[in-house]
Amino acid sequence: MSTVTGRTRHYGSFYRLSDDPYQGSPSSPGPNILVYGNCQAEALRILLASSTLSPVRTMRIPPVFELEPSDLPFLRLAAADAQVLVAQPVGDGYRNLPLGTAQVAAMMPSGSAVIRWPVVRHAGLHPWQAIVRDPTDPSRNPPVVPYHDLRTLAGAKVGQDRHLVPPSSAAIMALDEESTAELRRRENRDCDVSVSDLFERPEPGDMKTINHPGNRILLELARRVQQAMGSSPDVTDPGRTLLGEVVTPLEASVADALGLPSPTREAWQISGRAVPASTIRQAQTRWYADHPAILEAGWDRYRATIELLGLS
Template identity: 45%
Template sequence: MTPAAEARRQHYAEFYDLAEHPAGATIVVGNCQAESLRIVLQSPEFPTVRIPPVHELTAEDLPHLDRLLSDVAFVISQPIKDDYRGFPLGTRQILARMAPTARGLTIPIVRYTGLHPFQAVIRDPALPEAPPVVDYHDVRELARAAGLPLPESLGRAAVRAIGEDSLTELRRREEVIDVAISDLFVQPSFDLMRTINHPGNPVWLTLGERVLSALGSAATVNDPGRPLLSSIIAPRESWVAAAWDLDTETSPDWVITGEPVTADAVQSAQAAWYHEHPEFVARAVRRLAPTLERWRAA
């Protein structure tokens, strides 16, 4: 076993049965957002077990997951499709394998574009390689690479329309979810989202309170005293702040692992990457056609 693999096993020691997990524990199943929720739920009154994100689970991990599912008191899960990545990791499948005495609860995957209307996440099976610097795309840079330049900013009405579309989609997804969070985004602010898919602490603390309430727990949420999901903080554009009437500090630049990185540096690196991968640019532009049309019409 490599040192990195051993370090990973120690990081998830209770999951891999290298350490005893507490009685009456809870697991949170999902992507990187799941771990943030687990952190704010963790307390002596509401013990949790840290598990790998669902996209990292392998066939060798399934017995460890099933061992926990047979023993924990609560299983909290984001919506995951059946047979995810070829494994029985769908939400329905996971909850069906809980102990009869356990209780399941579903939470949303939180994604909101109203504060970063220029940003996109694109997973392309034909090109698993991520773009350089940050794993996010700027629709303006993508369009420029395709010879379809867009304006550098949007007006108030267009920003708010994008935000409303995103909020409507989040509400739609919550229709089959036990605990909702979309109401926080009726009047958005930058502390709610660090990128379009990395919520900030106010989201996790509120969602944690609602989860505990839904489970009938008297425990209180745990403020970790540090920002969660903060390894990448996207630009906070002044025109976006103006559209939402936010009196807050703005910046066109990124913050990556605590260090500022200029927007020009990111754009330059990704422009070169787009030049090397024109087939990706063509597919991305087709996929983002409605978004690009909104920008062109603004």
């Protein structure tokens, strides 16, 4: 690579800036494992690399949604050197590139193993939180945090403050069960490893946002991946939150409905800073006025959830 940037330096092993791209214990190198997927993949890689009973060699690579055509030669090299692909299900031709899980597996040596694990997405702890893609620019996010609050969205649509609508415990429980069922459905269809059973008895920190699982979920996922590889499940908590850049506060009504301890904070945590929910709500309300297409897209996609929560 002729030009070294901050990004290529961060993923130096992937871009072959190291003579030994797969990193691990020299004394017990173990197999080369390519952990592939979204931002959850890097958290899983860190945990798998921490094993002492079943050491492996891993490589930090960009999340799949960041990969560009110029990255394909490096992805092929990474796959060619791997013995195990630990991947989330990615469809063939993702982003019009050969980035599908099956396509990456085909880049690997004959006889390589593939272990598929789920994209962990669960809205039970945050039933109002949603991801809405701009129809004209899917990379566009709302201000402050890259998540929408259906109360704010509905309020902008109907012209009334929907944060004042008292939540129904029955609706919260129904959405929690629906989210677990959807995760289980995707696991049964696409995966070799599952974690949906963990959400049958959730804990407050299980999801930092609807698509960023907490350490308890990630640790159990890593142990189950180890078992799927025929290894001893020995990964331990790293002593820090792996996916904690944005942390959504658990609301009291949700804790009550799901039988969880009362929450101790009301503010969001963003890069370690406390940000009041009102700050996000006000910024996004103004933003919807300037982006009516996103408002309509969110209203259409989440209409059933909006109605279930009594926000329409």
